Amino acid sequence: xxxPNHRTGDTPLGSGAATLGHPVTLKNVAARAGVSVSTASxxxxxxxxxxxxxxxxEKAVRKVAADLGFQASQVARxxxxxxxxxxxxxxxxxxxxxxxxxxxxxxxGVEAYGFSVLxxxxxxxxxxxxxxxxxxxxxxVEALLVCPVGVEPDHLVKLDRSGLPVVVADRVFDGIExxxxxxxxxxxxxxxxxxxxxxxxxxxxxxxxxRDSLPAKTRLQGxxxxxxxxxxxxxxxxxxxxxxxxxxxxxxTLELLDRHPEMTAIFAMCTPAAIGSMRALAERGxxxxxxxxxxxFDDHPFAELMKTPxxxxxxxxxxxxxxxxxxxxxxxxxxxxxxxxAESNAESSGQDLPPLSTASEMxxxxxxxxxxxxxxxxxxxxxxxx
Amino acid sequence: xxxPNHRTGDTPLGSGAATLGHPVTLKNVAARAGVSVSTASxxxxxxxxxxxxxxxxEKAVRKVAADLGFQASQVARxxxxxxxxxxxxxxxxxxxxxxxxxxxxxxxGVEAYGFSVLxxxxxxxxxxxxxxxxxxxxxxVEALLVCPVGVEPDHLVKLDRSGLPVVVADRVFDGIExxxxxxxxxxxxxxxxxxxxxxxxxxxxxxxxxRDSLPAKTRLQGxxxxxxxxxxxxxxxxxxxxxxxxxxxxxxTLELLDRHPEMTAIFAMCTPAAIGSMRALAERGxxxxxxxxxxxFDDHPFAELMKTPxxxxxxxxxxxxxxxxxxxxxxxxxxxxxxxxAESNAESSGQDLPPLSTASEMxxxxxxxxxxxxxxxxxxxxxxxx
DNA sequence: GCACAGAGCACAAACGATTGTGCAAGCGGC
DNA sequence: GCCGCTTGCACAATCGTTTGTGCTCTGTGC
Numbered sequence: 001x002x003x004p005n006h007r008t009g010d011t012p013l014g015s016g017a018a019t020l021g022h023p024v025t026l027k028n029v030a031a032r033a034g035v036s037v038s039t040a041s042x043x044x045x046x047x048x049x050x051x052x053x054x055x056x057x058e059k060a061v062r063k064v065a066a067d068l069g070f071q072a073s074q075v076a077r078x079x080x081x082x083x084x085x086x087x088x089x090x091x092x093x094x095x096x097x098x099x100x101x102x103x104x105x106x107x108x109g110v111e112a113y114g115f116s117v118l119x120x121x122x123x124x125x126x127x128x129x130x131x132x133x134x135x136x137x138x139x140x141v142e143a144l145l146v147c148p149v150g151v152e153p154d155h156l157v158k159l160d161r162s163g164l165p166v167v168v169a170d171r172v173f174d175g176i177e178x179x180x181x182x183x184x185x186x187x188x189x190x191x192x193x194x195x196x197x198x199x200x201x202x203x204x205x206x207x208x209x210x211r212d213s214l215p216a217k218t219r220l221q222g223x224x225x226x227x228x229x230x231x232x233x234x235x236x237x238x239x240x241x242x243x244x245x246x247x248x249x250x251x252x253t254l255e256l257l258d259r260h261p262e263m264t265a266i267f268a269m270c271t272p273a274a275i276g277s278m279r280a281l282a283e284r285g286x287x288x289x290x291x292x293x294x295x296x297f298d299d300h301p302f303a304e305l306m307k308t309p310x311x312x313x314x315x316x317x318x319x320x321x322x323x324x325x326x327x328x329x330x331x332x333x334x335x336x337x338x339x340x341x342a343e344s345n346a347e348s349s350g351q352d353l354p355p356l357s358t359a360s361e362m363x364x365x366x367x368x369x370x371x372x373x374x375x376x377x378x379x380x381x382x383x384x385x386x
Numbered sequence: 387x388x389x390p391n392h393r394t395g396d397t398p399l400g401s402g403a404a405t406l407g408h409p410v411t412l413k414n415v416a417a418r419a420g421v422s423v424s425t426a427s428x429x430x431x432x433x434x435x436x437x438x439x440x441x442x443x444e445k446a447v448r449k450v451a452a453d454l455g456f457q458a459s460q461v462a463r464x465x466x467x468x469x470x471x472x473x474x475x476x477x478x479x480x481x482x483x484x485x486x487x488x489x490x491x492x493x494x495g496v497e498a499y500g501f502s503v504l505x506x507x508x509x510x511x512x513x514x515x516x517x518x519x520x521x522x523x524x525x526x527v528e529a530l531l532v533c534p535v536g537v538e539p540d541h542l543v544k545l546d547r548s549g550l551p552v553v554v555a556d557r558v559f560d561g562i563e564x565x566x567x568x569x570x571x572x573x574x575x576x577x578x579x580x581x582x583x584x585x586x587x588x589x590x591x592x593x594x595x596x597r598d599s600l601p602a603k604t605r606l607q608g609x610x611x612x613x614x615x616x617x618x619x620x621x622x623x624x625x626x627x628x629x630x631x632x633x634x635x636x637x638x639t640l641e642l643l644d645r646h647p648e649m650t651a652i653f654a655m656c657t658p659a660a661i662g663s664m665r666a667l668a669e670r671g672x673x674x675x676x677x678x679x680x681x682x683f684d685d686h687p688f689a690e691l692m693k694t695p696x697x698x699x700x701x702x703x704x705x706x707x708x709x710x711x712x713x714x715x716x717x718x719x720x721x722x723x724x725x726x727x728a729e730s731n732a733e734s735s736g737q738d739l740p741p742l743s744t745a746s747e748m749x750x751x752x753x754x755x756x757x758x759x760x761x762x763x764x765x766x767x768x769x770x771x772x
Numbered sequence: 773g774c775a776c777a778g779a780g781c782a783c784a785a786a787c788g789a790t791t792g793t794g795c796a797a798g799c800g801g802c
Numbered sequence: 803g804c805c806g807c808t809t810g811c812a813c814a815a816t817c818g819t820t821t822g823t824g825c826t827c828t829g830t831g832c
Contacts, residue, residue, distance in 0.1 A: 025788060036812045041790060051791090052810055069548075074525045075464045076788030079817045084461055085525070089505075094493065100486040107480065107507050111518075116525055119475075119505045121493050132497075139460045139471070139502055411818060422782045427820060437821090438779055462818030465787045 024068045033057075033064040040065075044072070078140065087328065088136035088144040090120040090129060092171075092244075096272070098317060099147055102169060105321025106145055106328070113334050115142070124245065126150045137164065143328050147171050151212040153178070165331040169324045171244075172214040172368065179331070181324040181369045185215055185297075188313035188373040189222025192295045193267060195311055195375070197230045199383045201265040201293060204234065205256040207277055209244040209269040219269050219297065238263070241273060249273025253280035264384035268296035274310055289382035298376070311380045313373045320371045327369065410454045419443075419450040426451075430458070464526065473714065474522035474530040476506040476515060478557075478630075482658070484703060485533060488555060491707025492531055492714070499720050501528070510631065512536045523550065529714050533557050537598040539564070551717040555710045557630075558600040558754065565717070567710040567755045571601050571683075574699035574759035575608025578681045579653060581697055581761070583616045585769045587651040587679060590620065591642040593659040595630040605655050605683065624649070627659060635659025639666035650770035654682035660696055675768035684759075697766045699759050706757045713755065 022028075030040035035057060042051045043061035064070075078084040089106050091099035107117045118141055120132035129149045133156070136144065143165040146156060153173045160166040160178055172180040196204060206223065209216040220239075227234050238260060241252030249268060253276065256263055268274035274296035278288065286292050298312040408414075416426035421443060428437045429447035450456075464470040475492050477485035493503045504527055506518035515535045519542070522530065529551040532542060539559045546552040546564055558566040582590060592609065595602040606625075613620050624646060627638030635654060639662065642649055654660035660682035664674065672678050684698040 023788090026790095027788075037789080038791075038813080039811060042811095045790085047791090052808085054810060057810080071520065071524045073465075073788055075461050075470060076817090077790080078461045079459075079465055079788080079819090080790050082817070086504075094480075094490045095483055095487045097481055097483055097486070100483070101481045103505065104480045104507050107505055108509070111521070114521075116521060117505045118472075119489065119493055119503045121490050123494070134457065135497070135500075135502060138457045409818090412820095413818075423819080424783080424821075425781060428781095431820085433821090438781080440780060443780080459818055462787090463820080465789090465817090466819045466821090468787070 023073070024070045026070070026072065029061065029065050029068060029070050032068070033061045035061060044070075084140040084142055085115050086118050086136075086139060086141045087115050088118045088120060088133075088139075088141035088146075090122055090132050090136070090144065090146045092122050092124040092129075092147060092149050094119065094121045098170075098271075098315075101317040102145075102147065102321040102324065105318055106325045109322060109325035110329065113329065115332075122149050124149050124243070126152055130155055133159065143167070143332055145169060145324055145328055148173070148213075150210055165328070167324055167327050167331065169320065170215065171210070173212075174214050174217065176214075179327050179367050179369075181320060181327060181371070182215065183315045183320060183373050184370040185218040185373075186222040186225070188297065188315075188375070189219040190226045191222075191373075191375045192297070192311065192313040193223040193226035194230075195295055195381055196265045196267065196293060197226055199293065199381055201381075201384050202232050203260065203263045203384070204238060204265045204267050205253075205260060205263045206234070206239045206241075207249045207252045207256075207266060207268040207273040208239050208241045209248075209273070211242050215244075216269055223267055241269075244270045244272065246272040246276035246279075249276030250280045251276075253277040254284075257284060257286075263292075265293040265295070265381070268294060270297050271310070271312065274312075289380050293381040293384070295381060298373075312376050314376045315373050316371055323369055323371060409459070410456045412456070412458065415447065415451050415454060415456050418454070419447045421447060430456075470526040470528055471501050472504050472522075472525060472527045473501050474504045474506060474519075474525075474527035474532075476508055476518050476522070476530065476532045478508050478510040478515075478533060478535050480505065480507045484556075484657075484701075487703040488531075488533065488707040488710065491704055492711045495708060495711035496715065499715065501718075508535050510535050510629065512538055516541055519545065529553070529718055531555060531710055531714055534559070534599075536596050551714070553710055553713050553717065555706065556601065557596070559598075560600050560603065562600075565713050565753050565755075567706060567713060567757070568601065569701040569706060569759050570756040571604040571759075572608040572611070574683065574701075574761070575605040576612045577608075577759075577761045578683070578697065578699040579609040579612035580616075581681055581767055582651045582653065582679060583612055585679065585767055587770050588618050589646065589649045589770070590624060590651045590653050591639075591646060591649045592620070592625045592627075593635045593638045593642075593652060593654040593663055594625050594627045595634075595655040595659070597628050601630075602655055609653055627655075630656045630658065632658040632662035632665075635662030636666045637662075639663040640670075643670060643672075649678075651679040651681070651767070654680060656683050657696070657698065660698075675766050679767040679770070681767060697761075699761055701759050702757055709755055709757060 026037055026040055030037045033040060035043075039053055039057065040061050042048060043053050043058040044065055047053075048055070048058040074085060087106065087110055089103050091103060094100055094103060103117065103119065110117065118136055118139060120136060122129035122132055126149050129146075133144070133146075137159070141164070144156075144159070145167050147169050148156065148171045151173075153168070153176050156166050156168065157177055167179050167181065168176065169181045172182045193204075204223075206220065208220070211217075224234060238256065240255045240259075241248040249270075249272060252273070253266065256266070257280070266277055268277055274294060277294065281288060281292055288294055295311045296313075298314040412423055412426055416423045419426060421429075425439055425443065426447050428434060429439050429444040430451055433439075434441070434444040460471060473492065473496055475489050477489060480486055480489060489503065489505065496503065504522055504525060506522060508515035508518055512535050515532075519530070519532075523545070527550070530545070531553050533555050534542065534557045537559075539554070539562050542552050542554065543563055553565050553567065554562065555567045558568045579590075590609075592606065594606070597603075610620060624642065626641045626645075627634040635658060638659070639652065642652075643666070652663055654663055660680060663680065667674060667678055674680055681697045682699075684700040
């Protein structure tokens with residue numbers, strides 16, 4: 001009828017992919033193979049037996065498809081199947097290795113099931129986060145993994161209720177009605193605080209992350225636990241900062257130095273804040289650990305290599321990412337070894353994830369999974385000189 | 387006819403988004419507003435005037451849409467418009483801040499134009515890279531930014547020829563027929579090499595990245611330039627390694643230490659390799675810079691904070707990312723200030739990008755843009771002791 | 773009283789896939 | 803020779819949009 005195979009057909013030889021413009025469509029394949037579109041579709045989707053397509057025909061279709069370099073349009077497919085194969089991942093800052101690692105694990109983990117990751121960088125701004133959520137929703141993502149920026153999880157809860165599975169990681173909120181994945185911050189905070197306390201520190205300044213976020217609250221809780229156990233308590237005025245950023249750590253440190261000159265140690269709620277703090281301390285000529293001890297939480301994998309040693313509580317970030325991925329997949333009802341998946345990565349199937357083995361609790365709306373942390377002591381702590 | 391507004395209609399009050407399942411479609415909106423789908427579509431797309439929809443009707447439609455929380459399905463839209471609004475970004479390792487920064491800039495830069503970024507992590511494997519390319523192609527990405535893994539750009543060139551705009555960054559290839567963005571590696575390499583040479587180093591070991599990649603070749607070239615200028619030349623046997631990875635740096639260092647015990651300095655082609663090298667040196671009890679000097683290229687922003695100081699050539703990564711984004715956008719024919727874009731980020735429009743001001747050269751298939759680098763000297767270099 | 777213009781909207785055909793169902797052969801049994 | 807079963811495939815509806823075209827009014831000029 002139309003001259004469709006003129007262009008695709010007159011390349012030197014029928015082999016190779018489409019040469020230009022001409023998106024190779026199923027219709028083309030079908031025409032060239034001399035069958036109908038439906039037959040072509042079934043032949044290519046392994047539905048040959050089911051719909052009684054002869055092996056001869058099937059092979060013919062496959063050959064033509066291969067020759068033409070046919071790739072089914074996922075958008076048409078999505079429309080029909082109501083499955084976009086897209087998963088949204090929204091993080092506050094992808095250039096932060098912590099979030100990058102999480103994104104990475106999700107990307108690797110879902111790839112085997114034919115999903116792709118749509119990336120969103122909220123720049124630590126709630127407003128942008130919301131815009132991204134809308135943008136990704138419009139793109140029909142099938143699920144969302146969010147490391148929320150701040151303190152407003154409401155729009156996420158609403159989204160989840162409206163049928164789009166949402167999983168939150170790291171920046172988890174208290175009583176949030178969403179499946180969440182985070183580290184065991186309380187235990188970790190206590191452990192890291194005890195390093196200070198055992199050295200005799202009592203005047204401890206805290207560089208806080210977003211105050212209302214669960215990580216911040218829980219880490220504070222762990223510190224309080226440790227203090228209480230050691231028989232003292234922390235004055236609320238020794239808290240400063242309100243963000244998980246380097247800038248916040250810098251500002252908060254200066255603030256604390258002014259407010260509490262007697263301070264002998266700093267408890268940073270994240271590595272970026274610790275780095276900002278170090279900058280501030282360096283500017284004031286305060287040496288670590290001679291004049292000031294410092295401990296922190298590991299938000300990224302380079303802490304190990306930093307010039308000022310830093311005692312940190314190390315999160316198993318890839319594991320956290322894998323756990324989040326597993327939760328996502330469960331919510332998407334893809335049992336590992338379902339689709340074309342089950343290829344190589346057995347680990348992404350949740351085997352190494354204890355909480356997931358109890359697969360029963362995976363039908364939930366609100367559960368909190370925790371990943372254990374380890375303590376890495378480096379010489380950023382000494383006894384106080386005062 | 388059908389009872390479509392039964393479900394969407396009986397939520398407590400028409401306000402708020404869809405409560406469950408019911409994807410709010412244009413048809414719903416139209417029905418509720420008492421108009422046809424086409425009218426609804428035009429009303430919502432600002433085509434009211436053009437198609438003589440009365441302002442009354444237009445407002446009514448808008449209101450209903452807002453009430454229902456209507457969001458046009460991008461997949462249906464894509465199908466019709468043949469524009470997916472998707473841009474693929476494929477990098478060897480997203481958890482490497484260098485690539486993460488690039489991905490970030492792309493994500494931020496294209497967001498204003500309604501594009502989203504589909505992320506692919508090739509794990510430094512050509513095979514996976516190719517699989518990802520196919521996967522993203524099927525998802526109908528409108529353009530691809532690739533930081534290729536290795537040495538085979540052919541499939542990318544073919545892709546570009548077949549009509550899918552491809553831009554490559556960083557891991558650029560010699561004579562590759564694709565628009566490329568990279569740093570000015572030759573100059574940078576020369577500068578960093580001269581730091582060694584001026585201290586008297588002549589026995590220099592080189593930790594190479596992928597041998598056939600342009601960054602590796604060009605950086606070697608810069609080193610050779612510097613050597614030649616200083617009146618000596620490098621033995622090919624002083625090269626080791628063949629990947630931009632920490633492992634490669636580690637292995638190559640051990641190899642070189644055995645092969646050339648007289649070596650006094652190391653020239654690492656990337657920071658991960660430098661880090662691997664440091665590990666190897668530490669294991670052998672070799673101190674920096676006392677026993678061995680080392681210089682490197684900045685692949686990530688934390689070099690500044692590392693415990694062993696490292697003299698590096700610093701790439702302006704965000705700028706590289708923005709440049710790549712600008713090239714992408716150009717190839718997509720979105721002039722900044724076209725769409726709903728032109729919001730805030732003036733910088734992403736290419737203003738800060740000198741090579742782009744010459745907008746004429748943007749219609750190309752094969753151009754190489756370079757971003758300047760700076761030199762950051764830190765005490766990882768001392769005079770040789772031998 | 774009629775033609776005609778413009779306003780205001782509806783119809784229907786795409787886009788590229790999937791899938792339930794229907795239709796035409798071929799073949800064996802009686 | 804007819805019925806019925808199997809085989810092998812084609813038809814057509816559908817997913818949710820966009821958009822060219824055509825239809826029906828209302829009002830005006832003459």
